[in-house]
Amino acid sequence: MVLTSAELGHRVAQARQRAGLTQIELSQAIGVHRSVLAKMENGNRRLTALELAEVADAVGERIEWFVQEVPPAIVSHRNVTDPGEPSPRIDTEVERRARDVEFVARNDSGFRDRVRRPPEHPMPENGEEADELAERARVLLGADPEGPLCDLGRTVVRAGLLPFVIDLGTDAADAASVLLETGAVAVVNGDRRVGRRRLSLAHELGHLLVADEYTVDWRIDGSSSRDSREQLMDRFARSLLLPDASLREAWRTWAGHEDDSLRAATVRTASRFRVDMSTLARRLAELGLVSGAQAAQVRMTRTTRADIVQYDLVNADELAESQLPREYEAAVLRLFTSERISEERAVDLLMGTWSTADLPELPRLNESAIWQFVS
Structure with missing residues (x-):
């Protein structure tokens, strides 16, 4: 895809606003006058490759963010409650995960075969229908119809939902999800306690089943003022976890x-x-x-700690930040071991949860082999 100067400039302005920077602050960071940056953003001056790299570094984005299309569902639904304002952080995190998952899906057929979106279900219209959707979801997940749903992060992948847990802080949303051609991505706020994280992920599974393209859920199960659609998704999540x-x-x-x-x-x-x-x-x-x-x-x-001992309670953690969906990790490793992506790209796709030392050793490549890489 070839961007015009105006399109590239618009993306620079978007990235600057998302990072919370003024034109003066960004221009100082990349070593140009503010008027030059203004011309870049309005399309009257094209950026050099070096300038684009410096902008990307200053705003905390990869260069590909500026030159590749964003998943359509994110574009059409981002920040609809506050248009024109910088997107919430969870928007940025969902977009990054969606881009990475789409890249892996394009280049690994095994991942595409393993992670697929389920058939679309009708949106529940009342509590009973939400409970019925939860029953169908348990069948789809291959879970016990009535028992506790353990290891939810791995279980939901069977429905094509890939969960990523990120500590977004106390003031950020509980969770968000976006549909992709291959499955769906959910970002869950790791700042929440484990029970809340599980509820949030169950809620996002509900959005996947009824094919909501993009949703940001700020406070799941938290307010009677929530609209009826979200209340029914809350009911679905409770019913899924508590049959x-x-x-x-x-x-x-x-x-x-x-x-x-x-x-x-x-x-x-x-x-x-x-x-x-x-x-x-x-x-x-x-x-x-x-x-x-x-x-x-x-x-x-x-x-309390005494309760845990007295009643021999389950004290297991789930949905930890350091864990990625196993199917996603396996696909990245296949791309690396087949020499389709570089070591640096593999670590990048693994989102800081792996180091280069964790990757398997490969034979050295000769110079001509560089053209085999897709990253």
């Missing part, structure tokens, strides 16, 4: 003993299904298993 029959059985078992308190039943149930207390409280209330006052007590409960 009706097994939740009822567990709750009645642990809450029905005279020597067992509401608190004990709460910490044991939350541990079994690996959910946060807010999610458990909402699900128990919508199934009529607790009163409003009891739901409030469940929501305020915190699991």
Whole structure:
């Protein structure tokens, strides 16, 4: 793709705004006068390759961001609540992951065969339909129809959803997802606790199943003012993680003993299904298993170290930042070992979770072999 000066300049301006820089700040960073940068951004002066590299370094983008098309779903839906303002950080992270996944999919047939989007399902119109969609999702994932969903990060890949966990901070969105030709990408905010991360990923799976092209979810399950579509996706996520029959059985078992308190039943149930207390409280209330006052007590409960020992609770972490989808890692390694990408490109695609020392050793290439690379 060949960009005009105006198109390239527009992308420079976009990148500068996303980085929160003024024209003066960026011009100083790349060593030109502000008026020169202004001409670059409005298309009256074309950037040299060196200047473009300096701009990319200053704004924290790869050069390919300036010269390759962005996935259409991201373009059409980015920052719709605040047009013209710098995109939230999660937009940037989703776009980067989408570009990397699309690159790997284009160049590795095994990845394309393994990671595919599921058939589109109709959007639920009420709570019962959201529960039914969750039941179908469990079948699609090959999961126990009623048991806890463990290792959710690996399980959702069976539906074509590739999760990437990134610490975006307390003020950023919970999660976002985007549909691609090959599967979909979800970014989950690693700042959240594990139960919240699992709920966020389950929520993004719901968006994939109903084929929402691009979604940013700022506070999942967090407000009664959320629109009905998002509330139904919340319901889907709760139902996926806390299926009706097994939740009822567990709750009645642990809450029905005279020597067992509401608190004990709460910490044991939350541990079994690996959910946060807010999610458990909402699900128990919508199934009529607790009163409003009891739901409030469940929501305020915190699991202690003594609880973990006393009740032999599950204390497993999931969706850690350092973990990438295994299918994605395997595809990158195939590209590297087949000498289709360089060592530097492999480490870049592995997003800082691998070093060059972690990669398998390859025989040295002669000079003519450089043309085999696609990166």
